[in-house]
Amino acid sequence: MSKHENERKRTFLLITIPILALFICFNTIPLIRGAMYSFTNSRGFGSHDWVGLRNYIDLFSDARVGKSYLFTIKLAIVTTVVVNVLSLILALGLNSKIRAKGFFRGAYFLPNILGALVVGYIFNYFFTYIVPALADMTGMQGLSSSILSSPSKAWIGVMIVCAWQAIAMNTIIYISGLQTVPEDVYEAGGLDGATGWKQFKHLTFPLIIPFFSINMVLCVKNFLMVFDQIIALTKGGPAQSTESISYLIYNNGMSGGQFGFQSANAVVFFIVIVVISVAQMKFSSSKEEQL
C-alpha cells in the first residue's frame, strides 16, 4: 500500500510540475511584469518615470473609476442571477424527454457563436427602433424611447444582451452536470413520490451543486470582466454610464495613454475578483460538504 502511495504521489508531482511551470511562465510572470508598470507613468511605449504609489492614490480618488466599479458590480450581480436561473431551467428542459432535442440544443447554442459585431448591430436596432415602436403601439410610455440612450436605463440593455449570450454556455455546463445524476436516483425518488419541484430540490440540485458553484464563479468572473458587449452595444455611453472596469482598462490604458495608471487599476481589479471568487468557492465547497 505504501509503495502504491509513493508511486501515486510521485506521479502526481511529475504531472504538476511541468504544467505549473508552463502556467507560471505565461501567466504569473507577465502579470508581475505588467504590475511593475503600475508604479510608472508609462504610456505603453517610449520611456517612463517611476512614480511610486501615485497611480494607486489617484485610483481611489478618481470618480470615473469608482463609477465603473459600481456599474460593473451591479451588472455582474443581476446578470449572474438572471443567467443562472434561466439556464438551469433551460438545462432541465433540454434534458427532459422531449421531441427534437438535438434541434433545440443546437438552436439555443446559437447566441453564443454570433460575433460581437452582429450581436451589437441587431440589439442596437432592436432597442433603438423596434422596442420603441412596439411600445408606441401598446401605449407603454416608459419604453417609447431607446433604453440605450438613457443613462439610468442603459445598463438594463447591456444586461439583457450579456444574459442572452451567456445562457447557452451555462446551460451546457448544467446539462453536463445533469449527466452525472444517475437514473436510479430518479427511480428511487419516483418511488418515494418525489416529483417536480420536490424532486429537483431534494434529489437533482444537491447532486449538481459542484456545477452550480462553477457556473456562479464563471458568471461572476465573466460579467465582472465584461468588455465585448460594452464595445458592441454602448461603448461606455450614454454619459459614461456603462463604462465597465475592463472597458476603462483597455480603452484608457491600451488605446489611450494611461497605461501605467490603468495597470494599477488592473492590479486592484484582479485582487478584488480573486477575493470575491475565492470567497464564493469557499462558501460553496462548505455547502457541498454539508450535503
Place this chain on the structure above:
Amino acid sequence: MKQTSTVGKSNKLVLVLLILGLSTIIFPLYMTVVIAFKQPSEMTNSISGILSLPKVWSLQNFREAMEVTDFWNSLKNSLLISGLTVGFSILIHSIMGYTLGRNKSSKFYNFVYLFIVSGMFVPFAILMMPLAKQTAEMGLANWFGVILLYIVFYMPMNIMLYSGYLTNIPLALEEAARVDGASTWLTYWKIIFPIMKPMHATVAVITALAVWNDVMTPLIIMAGSSENTLPLAQLNFQSQFGTNYNLAFASYLLSLIPILVFYLICQKQILNGVVNGAVK
C-alpha cells in the same frame, strides 16, 4: 399509469416553453440572414424596411466576403489554432484537473489549485504588453505562441470543470484498478480519462468557442505577420467611418457554420457518456 400521464403533460409544457423561448433566437437569426443577403442600398432605419426580404437572393455578398477575408486561408488558420488548442487542452487540463481534484486534502495541491484558478481573473489588458514582449523574445510571435497562450489562458476554467466533474466519480473505480497492480498513470488513461468523456466534450465546446471568436490574442501576438484568423480578417469590414454590415453579416454566417457543426457533434458526446452504469 398515473405517473406517465403527468410526465407526458409536463413534457408538452416544456416543449411549448422551449418553442416560445426560441423566438428570442429566431428573430436575431432572421435579421442576420436577411441582412447578409441585402445590398447596402437596401439598408434603412424603418422597421418594415429592415425586416423585409432582400430584393434578390444572391450569393454575391458571400462570395465577396470570402474574397475580402481570404476565407479558405483564414479558415485553415482558425481551424488549426482551434483544433490544436482543444486537443492539447483536453490532454493537459484533464490530467491536471484529475491530479488537483484527487488531492484536495493536500495543502500543497489545494494551493496550486487556487493559484491556477485565480489566474482566470487576471485582466487580459495587463498581460497584453508583457506577453507581446515575452513571446517575441522567445520567438513565439506566431500561431504556435497563440496556441500556447490559449492552453494557459483556459487552464484555470478547464481545471475547475474537470475537478468539479471528478467529485461525482467514485474513488472505488481507481482503487479496483490499483488492486490489479496498475500504476496511477495507466489507471488515469485507462479508466478515468474515458469516463470523463462528457466533460471532454464540454471543455472542447467551451474552449473551441472561446478560441474561435477571439480577436485580441492573435491580434497582439501575431501582429505584423501576414497570417490571419477568421475573426482577424473580419475586422476588415468595420472601421470608425464606415462598416459594410452586409458583407460582415455574410462573413459571420459563414464562420458560424464550422463551430456549430462541432458543437452538434460534441453535444452528442455530452449525452452519450452518461456515467450511470459505472457509478456505484
Place this chain on the structure above:
Amino acid sequence: MKRKGLRSLLPAVCLTALASAAWGCGDASDGKIEVEIVQYKPEAANYFKTVEEAFNASHDNIHLTISSPNDAMAILKTRFIREDYPDIIGIGGDINYSYFVDADILADISDYEGMQDVNEGYLDIAEALELVPVDGTYILPYAANAAGVLYNREMFEEHGWQIPETWEELTALCDEIAAEGILPFYFGFKDTWTCLAPWNAMAVELAPADTTKQVNKGQTTFTDEYSELAEKYMALLPYGPDDPFAYNYNDACTAFARGESAMYPIGSYAAPQILSVNPDLKIDSFVMPASDEKEGRTLNSGIDLGFCVTKDCKNKEAAYEVLNFLYEDDTLQKYIDAQTSVPCKKGNFELSSLLDGMTEFIESGNMTDYQDHYYPSEMSVDALLQTFLIEQDQDAFLRNFDTSWQRYNRDIIRMVQEYEAAHGSAE
C-alpha cells in the same frame, strides 16, 4: 516508474519541439531591400494594395509591403514594445503622433526633398502638435479631411435655401427648414465620437487654435475659452432628432442618405458610408459658421494621414524612395478620389464635388486643426460632450473639463512648464 513519470513531460516536450520548428521562417528577401509600411486607415486598404503592387512592379531593388490592419494603433504600440518597428508608419496628426514624437520613435525627415511641396498650412499644423517644440520635421502630411456641414444639395436647390455664413444665418436657416416640416440636422450621438464633429467645426471660429497649449502653460482655462462654444452647441440640439443619443453614426448616415434631414454636421470622411446607402444622393458641404462675423472665418481641417519614418529604419534612402512614389501627383490623386479627402500637397488636384463649398478655403490654405487632436484620448472628451448634451449643465461640464484636463495631462503640463522655465526666458 521513472519512465512513466517522464511521459507526463511528453506534452511539454512536444510543445517545445513544435515551437522551435515553427520558428525560423519568415525570411523571404532575395537581396532586395525590404521596406514595410503599417498605415492606420483600414478603409483605404484597397488603395494601398494597388500602391504596393504598382511600386513593386516598377522597382527592382526595393520590395515594399503595406499592411492596413484594423486597430492599427494597438498593433503599432505592441510592436513598439517588442522593438519591432516598421520602416514607415502612416498615422493621423493627432495626440498619438505627439506621443510618438515625444517617445523619440520617429526620425527627422526634414531633409526629404518632397517636404518642399507640402502645403505650409499642414506643416504648421504638424509642428503645433509637438508637445514641446522639437527641432526637425517628423511627418510627411499626405491627406487631410475637413469637417463642417454636409447638406442635401437637391433639397437646398428645391427650396432655394442659401448657404449660411454667420451663426445668425445658420439658426435662421434652421428655423426656415424646420418650418417646412423638415428636420434641419441629423445627429448620431450614440457614438460618442460624433459629438466631436460639430464641436471641432465650431471651435475653430470660437476658440483660439492653441487653447490647449495656453491651458498647459497656465495662461487660461477652458471655462473661459469654451463657454460660448458650449452655449452654441446646446442651441443646435433642438434642430436635430428628438432623441439624438439613441442613434449611432451608422443610423445617422443612413437617415441623412434617405433624405430624413437637410444637413448633417460631420466630416468629409462620412461620404462613402452615406453614398453606400444612396449612391444617387447629391451631397455638398459648407464651412460651419459659428461666429457672427463674416471676416476671419476658417475651415476645420487636419492631417488625416501622414507618413513617418521610424528611427529604427535601416535604409532611409529606400524609405524616401517609397515616399517619392506615394507623393507622386497621380498616386495621391487616386487616394483623394477613393477617400474624398483633401491633398496636403501643393498643386493642381481635382477635388470631389462634395468639397465644393470648402474649396475656397482649401486653396487659400485657410484652415485650422481640430481641437480634439490635442485631447488625450483617455480623457474621453467625446463622452464628456455627450454627458453635457444629455444633462445640459454647461457649468458642470466646463468645470469638469478643467479639472479632468489637469488630471489627465499632469505629466505633459509639467513637461511644458519645465520647458518654458528653461527656454521661455531665453527667447
